[in-house]
Amino acid sequence: MSTVDADGLRRRTAALLAAHDPATTDRLDFLRARFDAGLAWVHFPAGLGGLDAPRSLQPVVEAELAAAGAPDNDPRRIGIGLGMAAPTILRYGTDEQKQRFLRPLWTGEEVWCQLFSEPGAGSDLAALATRAVRDGDTWTVDGQKVWTSGAHLARWAILIARTDPDLPKHQGITYFVCDMSDPGVEVRPLRQITGEAEFNEVFLTGVRIPDAHRLGGVGEGWRVASTTLMNERVAIGGARVPREGGMIGVVAETWRARPELRTHDLHQRLLTLWVEAEVARLTGERLRQQLAVGQPGPEGSGLKLSFARLNQEISGLEVELLGADGLAYDDWTMRRPEGVDFTGRDAGYRYLRAKGNSIEGGTSEVLLNIVAERVLGLPPEPRTDKDVAWKDLPR
DSSP: OOOOOHHHHHHHHHHHHHHSOTTTSOHHHHHHHHHHTTOSSTTSOBTTTBOSOOGGGHHHHHHHHHHTTOOOOOTTTTHHIIIIIHHHHHHHOOHHHHHHHHHHHHHTSSOEEEEOOBTTBSSSGGGOOOEEEEETTEEEEEEEEOSOTTTTTOSEEEEEEESOTTSBTTTSEEEEEEETTSTTEEEEEEOOTTSOOOEEEEEEEEEEEEGGGEESSTTOHHHHHHHHHHHHHHHHHOOOOOTTOHHHHHHHHHHHHOGGGOOHHHHHHHHHHHHHHHHHHHHHHHHHHHHTTSOOOTHHHHHHHHHHHHHHHHHHHHHHHHGGGGGOOSOOOOOOOSSOOSSSSOHHHHHHHGGGGGTTTSOHHHHHHHIIIIISOOOOOOOTTTTSBGGGSOO
């Protein structure tokens, strides 16, 4: 048990700033020094960017560093690594894997992506067909993945593949770390309704993955992936925002600045969505307190559900509020961005991009099932393919 408290973290942060003045220290050098000082994510083990301290103390470090003008690690750009790969590696990785991957992941030197969804296995992810065949100490992987955010930027990927087609679909999957620079990896952009291509499809042809890059046991990939997915939903729906932050804040500011746009109906809708956004924010705070004492659970699915619905309703309200101006769009140029910026673009972008919120990170339909079965304890849906070998399933 760590004996580090808030005052101790402040002293450690002050020592870091004294030794590495943000005004004169190279950004990457500062981030590396912060990681080595255990101030990256304080709840991680000592030597892996943390101090075995309570997760709830992380804001103490962030406040001290922000006040000193210290650089951050651009978390939106490396969100998949921080929110999904890192907790999975920490839980299932070997000591060698933790030492190799966590530091450059946190500093942003190596960007990560997620190779899970496939053209024929999106909502039913366990039906995936990408095949991994073992050959001594390596695996040969062939298949196709889709909707891969940031694959065009990524150095590494978390990947699940089928290693035993004779087993039922949830049992014959294994989890790997894939080198995106392998010549067998081809990344193609998927242009979205926004005009951009932040998503990609990824083709894997004879990709060689060493067994040393396997996370968890052979055939245990679904269990490992479940950890990733629970963390993903918390990362998407449970990000810390201030009161009236995010998209509701943008619409509220427009409402205050443009009184000529107001109607009674729009006022009532804005009030309702403001209250719901605040409830979601407070629910997120409670979830983070639960995370401080354990692993993420299915509650994150409920929060992600709320996030998707609210974003879509708020962005729709904004377009209506702005009238003809809401139909404008800033730029249809095909580009491959480094991340999603919901508050830095115009209303048209927010409206279009929010449509993907009910698909990415688990469709709303799947998340409703998770909440019903694992949170509310309702009877599960009949699953006739649960004990059927994957190779025998109709496709």
